[in-house]
Amino acid sequence: xxxxxxxxxxxxxxxxxxxxxxxxxxxxxxxxxxxxxxxxxxxxxxxxxxxxxxxxxxxxxxxxxxxxxxxxxxxxxxxxxxxxxxxxxxxxxxxxxxxxxxxxxxxxxxxxxxxxxxxxxxxxxxxxxxxxxxxxxxxxxxxxxxxxxxxxxxxxxxxxxxxxxxxxxxxxxxxxxxxxxxxxxxxxxxxxxxxxxxxxxxxxxxxxxxxxxxxxxxxxxxxxxxxxxxxxxxxxxxxxxxxxxxxxxxxxxxxxxxxxxxxxxxxxxxxxxxxxxxxxxxxxxxxxxxxxxxxxxxxxxxxxxxxxxxxxxxxxxxxxxxxxxxxxxxxxxxxxxxxxxxxxxxxxxxxxxxxxxxxxxxxxxxxxxxxxxxxxxxxxxxxxxxxxxxxxxxxxxxxxxxxxxxxxxxxxxxxxxxxxxxx
Amino acid sequence: xxxxxxxxxxxxxxxxxxxxxxxxxxxxxxxxxxxxxxxxxxxxxxxxxxxxxxxxxxxxxxxxxxxxxxxxxxxxxxxxxxxxxxxxxxxxxxxxxxxxxxxxxxxxxxxxxxxxxxxxxxxxxxxxxxxxxxxxxxxxxxxxxxxxxxxxxxxxxxxxxxxxxxxxxxxxxxxxxxxxxxxxxxxxxxxxxxxxxxxxxxxxxxxxxxxxxxxxxxxxxxxxxxxxxxxxxxxxxxxxxxxxxxxxxxxxxxxxxxxxxxxxxxxxxxxxxxxxxxxxxxxxxxxxxxxxxxxxxxxxxxxxxxxxxxxxxxxxxxxxxxxxxxxxxxxxxxxxxxxxxxxxxxxxxxxxxxxxxxxxxxxxxxxxxxxxxxxxxxxxxxxxxxxxxxxxxxxxxxxxxxxxxxxxxxxxxxxxxxxxxxx
Numbered sequence: 008x009x010x011x012x013x014x015x016x017x018x019x020x021x022x023x024x025x026x027x028x029x030x031x032x033x034x035x036x037x038x039x040x041x042x043x044x045x046x047x048x049x050x051x052x053x054x055x056x057x058x059x060x061x062x063x064x065x066x067x068x069x070x071x072x073x074x075x076x077x078x079x080x081x082x083x084x085x086x087x088x089x090x091x092x093x094x095x096x097x098x099x100x101x102x103x104x105x106x107x108x109x110x111x112x113x114x115x116x117x118x119x120x121x122x123x124x125x126x127x128x129x130x131x132x133x134x135x136x137x138x139x140x141x142x143x144x145x146x147x148x149x150x151x152x153x154x155x156x157x158x159x160x161x162x163x164x165x166x167x168x169x170x171x172x173x174x175x176x177x178x179x180x181x182x183x184x185x186x187x188x189x190x191x192x193x194x195x196x197x198x199x200x201x202x203x204x205x206x207x208x209x210x211x212x213x214x215x216x217x218x219x220x221x222x223x224x225x226x227x228x229x230x231x232x233x234x235x236x237x238x239x240x241x242x243x244x245x246x247x248x249x250x251x252x253x254x255x256x257x258x259x260x261x262x263x264x265x266x267x268x269x270x271x272x273x274x275x276x277x278x279x280x281x282x283x284x285x286x287x288x289x290x291x292x293x294x295x296x297x298x299x300x301x302x303x304x305x306x307x308x309x310x311x312x313x314x315x316x317x318x319x320x321x322x323x324x325x326x327x328x329x330x331x332x333x334x335x336x337x338x339x340x341x342x343x344x345x346x347x348x349x350x351x352x353x354x355x356x357x358x359x360x361x362x363x364x365x366x367x368x369x370x371x372x373x374x375x376x377x378x379x380x381x382x383x384x385x386x387x388x389x390x391x392x393x394x395x396x397x398x399x400x401x402x403x404x405x406x407x408x409x410x411x412x413x414x415x416x417x418x419x420x421x422x423x424x425x426x427x428x429x430x
Numbered sequence: 431x432x433x434x435x436x437x438x439x440x441x442x443x444x445x446x447x448x449x450x451x452x453x454x455x456x457x458x459x460x461x462x463x464x465x466x467x468x469x470x471x472x473x474x475x476x477x478x479x480x481x482x483x484x485x486x487x488x489x490x491x492x493x494x495x496x497x498x499x500x501x502x503x504x505x506x507x508x509x510x511x512x513x514x515x516x517x518x519x520x521x522x523x524x525x526x527x528x529x530x531x532x533x534x535x536x537x538x539x540x541x542x543x544x545x546x547x548x549x550x551x552x553x554x555x556x557x558x559x560x561x562x563x564x565x566x567x568x569x570x571x572x573x574x575x576x577x578x579x580x581x582x583x584x585x586x587x588x589x590x591x592x593x594x595x596x597x598x599x600x601x602x603x604x605x606x607x608x609x610x611x612x613x614x615x616x617x618x619x620x621x622x623x624x625x626x627x628x629x630x631x632x633x634x635x636x637x638x639x640x641x642x643x644x645x646x647x648x649x650x651x652x653x654x655x656x657x658x659x660x661x662x663x664x665x666x667x668x669x670x671x672x673x674x675x676x677x678x679x680x681x682x683x684x685x686x687x688x689x690x691x692x693x694x695x696x697x698x699x700x701x702x703x704x705x706x707x708x709x710x711x712x713x714x715x716x717x718x719x720x721x722x723x724x725x726x727x728x729x730x731x732x733x734x735x736x737x738x739x740x741x742x743x744x745x746x747x748x749x750x751x752x753x754x755x756x757x758x759x760x761x762x763x764x765x766x767x768x769x770x771x772x773x774x775x776x777x778x779x780x781x782x783x784x785x786x787x788x789x790x791x792x793x794x795x796x797x798x799x800x801x802x803x804x805x806x807x808x809x810x811x812x813x814x815x816x817x818x819x820x821x822x823x824x825x826x827x828x829x830x831x832x833x834x835x836x837x838x839x840x841x842x843x844x845x846x847x848x849x850x851x852x853x
Contacts, residue, residue, distance in 0.1 A: 404653075
């Protein structure tokens with residue numbers, strides 16, 4: 008039970024042995040585990056906070072930034088929010104066993120396509136200890152054993168949280184190894200990432216460094232939660248008041264997340280009226296604007312002193328900050344080309360009153376989420392009605408967009424005959 | 431246009447440039463290309479056969495085996511069959527743009543989930559030149575540009591076939607680079623497999639050597655068409671006549687394919703009556719039986735001389751030949767454990783009259799296709815009503831089971847608002 012007694016490979020093998028019981032667990036059993044998890048998080052909050060205080064003290068001593076310490080910090084209200092998240096997952100439909108297709112084949116065979124658990128899902132994450140519970144909850148509900156590998160800085164907090172989750176699954180009659188926490192070292196990461204045939208999927212939640220570390224070693228399939236270089240394109244026919252609101256919301260409402268917009272593209276025909284309007288609003292919201300020459304011209308002399316000249320790298324950058332690149336384009340086609348060249352395939356918005364332009368954008372832009380007359384900030388599993396998610400995927404295979412319960416599953420063809428043989 | 435003028439990387443870039451036109455092509459356009467492809471294969475069969483004769487002559491000179499030469503050989507009836515395959519794909523529903531989900535979100539946003547083309551799909555294959563057309567046809571219909579890399583031994587045949595396909599897409603008004611043939615060398619394979627961001631998916635159709643070569647170098651996502659170590663389990667309640675028919679059909683009907691069974695598992699309670707029956711039939715069909723001690727005992731002295739003792743490796747081997755391993759198990763659970771340990775997750779069958787046992791097997795076996803009272807040989811896209819396929823996947827992510835048109839696609843979330851911003 009104690010992570011330190013076993014290698015990561017041994018722990019993964021134990022998770023694999025636990026996987027069939029999870030894959031076949033009823034909805035009632037899984038929801039009971041989730042509700043018990045929520046209750047005991049609140050019941051054991053003193054124990055959790057004591058461990059968290061030790062991690063915080065060690066982090067302060069090690070000189071962690073205030074931002075990192077804040078991510079690491081739990082309090083009673085944060086614990087309640089985590090517990091509510093588990094209750095929310097319990098309320099979601101069970102994806103396992105969902106009948107996706109059913110038909111009688113010409114030869115009389117009965118074919119069903121059923122959703123099925125993947126098996127063992129590993130989640131690798133950084134400072135935030137809430138991910139320990141969020142990831143465990145989604146894996147339990149999707150019928151997967153999970154292997155969790157958090158940050159060394161949250162080691163004590165994660166150990167208590169994982170033990171709460173483990174106790175909850177055991178209380179529901181499921182095997183303890185269904186929730187397995189491995190150590191936070193680089194060696195353990197490499198060991199985890201190479202358990203091909205044991206671990207079915209690894210999902211990293213973290214920055215580019217973590218992704219690069221995984222890409223270098225992983226033999227297990229990896230589902231990358233995405234970075235987002237998202238655009239708002241204001242078409243010649245746009246309602247300019249809507250366009251201002253959408254551009255400002257996409258950038259400012261929460262600039263540090265992947266579905267915030269980084270670049271604003273403006274059709275030349277509306278640039279003269281739109282750019283001064285939007286620039287004033289964005290500047291007032293504290294946004295640094297990195298603009299091309301045309302934008303500078305349209306902004307006029309009054310604003311010119313507050314604008315920064317964009318360089319090539321600005322079009323490629325996910326600022327995750329109150330910085331926005333702005334460019335004038337000559338056409339919808341040029342906007343689509345710009346997005347194809349620089350976008351990361353996450354969330355792309357057009358503001359337009361022209362249905363033909365909207366359709367051109369919907370079909371011509373290759374991204375997980377396309378918005379017409381709405382902010383890019385809506386890309387989110389809960390907002391989309393998919394429940395909690397473990398991140399947003401920009402890859403095209405397996406899962407594109409929010410990674411929720413269904414995306415943690417595979418399928419199975421079940422074919423029933425009556426002594427059928429092939430002629 | 432001539433492959434030899436460009437590097438594989440340059441050819442892939444051209445395919446990527448062609449991809450948006452394919453992704454947006456109407457069903458009518460794509461079907462017109464497929465019908466023209468079928469017609470011109472037949473119209474240009476003399477040209478195809480002349481190129482094929484040169485490949486065959488070179489192959490004979492190089493000492494290729496009769497089996498390989500047969501795979502390489504085309505004649506008018508094989509060309510007609512390939513053309514009919516293209517016509518068949520034209521008749522299949524267009525997967526692109528298929529509406530998978532649609533709902534109004536709480537905030538009033540309208541959300542659609544649409545199936546969308548992947549972009550550029552590469553198919554890497556060995557001797558059979560028909561794959562050039564089969565793969566091109568499936569990629570055209572699924573709205574993907576394709577990059578084809580066949581065997582050097584079929585170089586001249588593939589060049590003519592690819593030019594027929596290219597001419598057909600051009601005649602339909604699509605870009606020529608939608609069908610791109612790269613050279614058959616190892617270097618080109620490595621170049622192709624590392625075009626991350628350009629090529630969206632590589633599908634190898636070939637033996638383990640090809641897979642290993644790809645695994646070593648690929649940065650592009652790979653969808654492995656599977657090897658199949660498939661089992662037939664005869665339960666204590668099985669109808670023994672059905673069980674004999676299913677075991678024989680699963681092994682004998684076409685032993686060289688991935689959905690043929692390799693191991694027969696027999697419940698101890700029916701072993702005394704079943705094993706002599708099935709052994710006689712299998713031996714009569716020319717199957718070598720590799721058996722455990724219990725099977726030898728149940729077979730009786732009359733058959734003993736015709737049985738071979740199984741070794742551990744036999745349980746792991748995809749024989750692809752008239753060889754079958756046979757084992758007695760004490761229970762359904764032991765059969766499921768055996769399959770979990772040795773199976774490749776392809777196609778697994780139970781013969782039983784007990785619905786509870788059938789259900790236990792359906793849910794307890796982790797494989798792409800589960801059969802109850804039917805032969806494993808039915809695993810096939812066309813049989814499953816999915817149309818043509820490019821192989822069978824045993825991986826759990828993205829596509830499991832037959833890889834047909836839908837599996838060559840991704841999805842896209844399309845969200846339409848009315849000036850919506852996030853609160």
